[in-house]
C-alpha cells in the first residue's frame with residue numbers, strides 16, 4: 005500500500021456554510037421558528053418526477069424519474085401555517101432576517117446589492133411543499149481573515165430552510181414542517197488550497213463571526229457545512245451535511261485519500277488494454293446458471309424472481325480488488341453506487357470465491373461469459389428494472405474510472421468518511437419568484453448595518469471574562485456552546501457561580517454524552533428549572549448531574565420526576581450522620597493506618613452511597629470531624 009501524502013495532490017476545498025438565523029418569525033410568514041416533536045396535522049403530496057435536474061443521460065437520474073414517491077408532511081399550527089403547506093401565498097420578507105443578512109454581509113465586507121430578487125430554486129426531494137426553495141442573493145465578494153490569511157467570500161444568500169426529513173421508507177418519505185421557512189444565511193467561500201486543519205479553522209472563525217451577532221441559532225443542526233473537495237486532475241466532489249468541526253477535518257482527509265486512491269487506480273487502468281464495456285455483448289443473463297448457487301443473497305434473489313446478470317469487463321482483472329490505500333477500492337465504489345438503485349448484491353471477480361459463491365459457480369460464469377485470463381467480471385442481482393438501470397450506471401462508472409474521481413454528490417457520515425449520494429446535479433434551475441416583489445436595500449439600512457457590526461470574537465470573549473469573572477478557556481467554551489443563552493439567563497441571578505454553571509453546561513453534559521446519552525433530550529427549559537431548584541436550595545449541586553442523566557437517558561422528561569426517580573429528597577442531618585457513622589465503623593482499620601489521610605478514600609465511599617442526597621461540602625466536613633473524633 006502506498007504512503008499517502010496529502011500535501012502533494014493539489015487538494016482544493018471550498019466551504020459553504022448554512023446558518024439558521026435567530027428571528028422571531030420565519031422568512032415569509034408569521035410563524036415562530038420553534039422545533040416541534042408533536043404534530044397534530046398530516047397531509048400528503050405526490051412527488052413530481054424531475055428528469056431535468058440531474059441531466060438527461062445519467063442512468064441514476066432516469067432511474068429517479070421512474071420512481072413515484074408519496075411525501076407525507078407533519079405539521080403543528082404552533083410552528084407552521086398555510087404558507088408552509090403551500091395553500092397561501094408567501095407574506096412579505098421578514099425585516100429582521102433581512103437586516104441580519106445585511107449585518108453579516110457588512111461584517112464580511114461583502115458588496116451588498118441595492119435590489120434583492122427573490123428566486124425559486126428547484127428542489128426535487130420533497131423537502132419543500134412547493135417543489136422549490138426561495139433564495140435571495142444579498143451580497144458578493146468580501147473576505148474573512150483566518151490565521152493571518154484572507155479567504156475570499158463568493159456569495160451571501162438569504163434563504164428558507166427546508167423541511168426536516170423524519171424517515172424514508174420505500175415509496176414514502178416523511179417530513180416535518182417546523183423547520184421549513186426558517187431564515188438561513190448561506191455563505192459560500194472561495195476554494196482554498198488544502199490543509200484540512202486550515203479549513204476547519206475557517207469554519208470555526210466564520211461560525212464565531214456569526215455567533216458574535218448573538219442573533220444566530222446555536223446547537224447541532226443549526227449550522228451546517230457543505231464542502232467541495234477536489235484534487236488535481238479530478239472532478240469536484242460535493243460533500244453534504246457536515247455538522248461538527250472535528251468531523252469536517254476528518255472528512256476532508258478521507259475525501260483527499262479516496263480521490264487520490266481513485267487517481268492511482270485510473271493510472272493502473274490506463275496501463276491495461278481495457279476499452280469499454282459493450283452493453284449488448286458484455287452483459288449476460290445468468291439467472292439460470294446461478295440456480296444452484298449457495299450464496300444467501302443469490303438464493304434470496306432467485307426466490308424473489310429477481311434477475312441475475314454477469315458483466316464481462318475485458319482486461320481489468322485485479323483492478324476491482326486493487327487497494328492503493330486502506331479501504332479504497334473500485335469494487336467498493338461500485339458497491340455503494342448500486343445501493344442507489346436499491347440493490348444490495350454485487351460481486352466482483354477479484355473477491356471471489358466468497359460470500360457463498362463457490363468455485364463451481366465461478367466456473368459456470370466464466371464459461372458463459374467467455375472470460376479470458378486477463379478479464380474481470382461482476383455478478384449483480386436485483387429486481388429487473390432497477391438492475392437494468394444499475395448495469396447502465398456501472399458501465400458508466402467504470403468508463404469514468406479511467407479519468408480518476410468523477411464529480412458527484414456524497415454524504416458525510418458521523419464516522420468521518422463519505423458515501424455516494426447521487427450524481428452531481430447540473431447548475432440548479434432558478435427562476436424568479438413572482439409572488440414577492442423585489443426587495444430594495446436603502447442607504448439608511450446599509451449605514452445601519454455597517455454601524456451595527458458587532459465586536460470581534462476576541463473582544464467579545466474578553467468582555468465575557470470580565471463580566472462573569474471566568475478564565476479565557478471557559479469563556480470560549482461557553483460562547484461556542486449551544487447553551488450560551490441559557491448560561492446568560494442562569495447567571496443573571498447572583499447566587500449562581502458562572503464558573504460552576506459553565507462546568508455543568510459544558511463538561512457535565514459532554515461527559516454524559518460520551519457515556520452514550522442524548523443531549524437532544526435535554527432542553528433549555530429543563531436546564532433552567534433544575535437551576536431554579538438549586539437556587540431554592542431544594543437540591544444540591546451534585547443532584548444536577550443526576551437529573552440531567554435521567555432526562556438524557558429518556559427515563560423521564562420532567563425535572564421533578566427525575567428528582568423523584570432518583571429519590572433525591574435530601575437526607576436529614578440525622579440520617580446523614582447515621583450513614584457516615586456506619587462507614588467509619590466499617591473502615592476502622594484503614595483509619596488507624598492512614599490517620600487523616602483516610603479522609604479522601606472514605607469521602608469517595610460516602611459520595612457513592614448518598615449520591616445527590618447531601619452536599620459534598622457537608623459530607624466532607626462531617627467526615628473530617630468524625631475521623632478526628634475517632635482518632636482521639
Ligand SMILES: [Zn+2]
Pocket residue numbers: 030033034035083084085086087088
Ligand atoms: Zn407559517
